[in-house]
Amino acid sequence: MEVSWEMSVTDSINTIYLLFSAYLVFVMQLGFAMLCAGSVRAKNATNIMLTNVVDAVVGSLSYYLFGFAFAFGDGTNSNPFIGTQFFALKDIPTSSYDYTFFLYQWAFAIAVAGITSGSIAERTQFTSYLVFSFFLSGFVYPIVAHWVWSSSGWLNHGSSGLFGSGAIDFAGSGVVHLVGGIAGLWGSFIEGPRVGRFDAFGKPVAMRGHSAALVVLGTFLLWFGWFGFNPGSFDKILVSYPNATDQGNWTAIGRTAVTTALSGSTAGIVTLFSRRLLVGHWNALDVCNGVLGGFVAITSGCSVVEPWAAIICGFIAAWVLIGLNILALKLNFDDPLEATQLHGGCGAWGLIFTGLFAKEEFVIQAYGPGVSGVARPYGLFLSGGWGLLGAQVVELLAIVGWVSVTMGPLFYTLHKLRILRISVDDEIAGLDISSHGGYAYTTHQEDTGPRFYSEYVRIQNE
Template identity: 80%
Template sequence: MGVSWEESVTYSINAIYLLFSAYLVFVMQIGFAMICAGSVRAKNAMNIMLTNVVDAVVGSISFYLFGFAFAYGTSNPFIGTHLFALSHIPNATYDYAFFLYQWAFAIAVTGITSGSIAERTQFSAYLVFSFFLSGFVYPVVAHWLWSSSGWLSPTSTHLLLGSGAIDFAGSGVVHLVGAVAGLWGSIIEGPRTGRFDSSGRPMPLRGHSATLVVLGTFLLWFGWFGFNPGSFDKILVAYPGTSDQGNWTSVGRTAVTTILAGSTAGITTLFGRRLLVGHWDAMDVCNGLLGGFVAITSGCSVVEPWAAIICGFVSAWVLIGLNIVALKLNYDDPLEAAQLHGGCGTWGLLFTGLFAKEEFVIQVYNSGEIGVSRPYGVLLGGGWGLFGAQVIEILTIFGWVSVTMGPIFYALHKLEILRIPVNEEVAGIDISCHGGYAYAQENYHLRLYGDYMPIQHALS
């Protein structure tokens, strides 16, 4: 039986929208690379840029070979398909466009983890954990939440607590997974040399380029319009009993809640840090902005714009508070990745359980079906079903990533292929591992003086 003209047009528009969204999400890799490069010292810029490229290329292969099958197979609610089964694309349910979009998400996860362990990790270790994280650990979580057969999925036929957990674009699936992996990597490696003095006081190891950080932040902001609104993989879905509503109405709302949460978090972090440290800092507002985006990613499609402002305001203080705690505990994360993606991602999941609106939940997960009732935000009178599912998601992700990535990092540590030697770390990973510094001035000094001292020391 042939496909009607209307069906063909609908499929084409949905495919184009999904592909465009995938391209936007891929732009976030550029943003990650710029933020990572700007946040590390110049002597490690080449290394961190290379690891960002490796995250993408290794993740592409592992997600194609194994990851997609684990995420969107239908063998059981806990893991998509059996081990070593290749991802068969296309199939009766998923086409190439859907695969590409999910691939862009998978490679974003490893970028988060790379930031946590920057400036002291051997390059070979990146190859190992990138492959394992994007090919197995992340896809299993994606299956739980985003596959219709997943046990935590809000589209499952057997809804957990009558609700399922709502993580629309991945505050938990993407950000919390990457953050917990990075947390364990950073703890097992220990802080960078010189980050804390002999009495445990933090010493500043500032990144070398605020320009790159700001550029990366705006690129991530741009890409987030594919990350959140793009998660409507089919926009031409008409709601029953209406002539003017469909997923296309939710797309615009999702974009608005995204920018409001991020902007509120950015300005709150700017003023909050001004009160704490006494000056304005571009790095603070950039991290605060990203924290707001991370937090709203879970509930962006099911909350009102006014609620997104609350989300962003709280996420800013979550980030500020966790950074203070991290310093107290001598925890070193050059990009604040665990605090930002983990802390704000956790808050975002809880926020959804508090503020999700029933009408929007039904629009997104039941195509606006009339007569359907679902649990929604506790503070809006929706009971505890959704909030309970959100808490279970948080605990499950933390446990799963801990028991998988923790042993990987520990094994790399025991095999002495995780952290670089101290003398190479002090000299800079670029010259010790990659043949030269990223910047011509540093390379000129190396040829002229034959040592690894920063150029300002040589001229003093």
């Protein structure tokens, strides 16, 4: 009876911890909504907030009906894609914990669609949001999650993984952020820039978001949620480490939260001063994106690196974001939320960073010792060999390829069917008035659209 009671208490604590983490990750949807709303012009505020709601509600159904089975199923169920049979899958014990694990993984899935929504903001038909959100949450993202996080995935960091290692992507720099960023890249590229974003000579025209307050609020909500995103990925808090029965995951959870905070903070401060030198003034929006870029980058290796390494991660992540933003302007690439650069670029850097700085002790703590008598690869810069870095590069390339061959054709098909981008007149007037019946703010100047359109026509005719 004593053993049974202890197991019951352990399961209960693990379940409570994972549910709490799932709630934190779900709060990130509110953060995304506020960040996106503040980053777009006032005439599109209702539209971008509605798309964030749609990501959650559509993602719930698509991930339940298809995505969860694709991510963690082994195909042995008689009907593995429908209903509650999802909760009898290979990677998950049959208990109430099944539902907790599903909820946590669902919160991750809907975050991916939110990233992509930002890339195609202010010019996309609402119907297209419904289509790509369902497809991304139910099919594209879950396949990548299976590769890396399922025990049967070919990139899983198991005892006999790729290059004797498998990829380490603890909370999803690649699985979540790179997937969302590359999907956004194709959507934004196929749609083209917003009307007026670049003048007749190809020079960028500033289109500032309408509310710095909402951007800062969204950033802090995302920061708060990231403490569920990264430390919460220890889905069982009461687990003993190999060869250290007096320790459990709780000894690494605090360190994971610290590395997360340090990387984001470093990226934020570097972005703040760098942009000050580049543009001549302090910019709250830039520093907020810098902070998020640091969080995205550390998400892969947050559990397996020292705090000092997290500072290096954030420092370089800031320059990755700054450099990609400059390149985007030179290529006339228009991503209103910088989602492609931030989540795609910093997510890719995060995978490489883990291959360079993962510490052997922490890798064993988080993933086990591997094959008996065979050293498990760890960070190249810490004398861990090339195995882990090689697996990280393979994951990066596999994600870019998979998302490109799935989401690229999807966006192109929507474009050819003329249901991807709104008309020029509707774009000028704003999505709120053209698609949602009215502006988000009663003080919004309803003649802004026509006046801006007249100015746009004048510039194009010069």
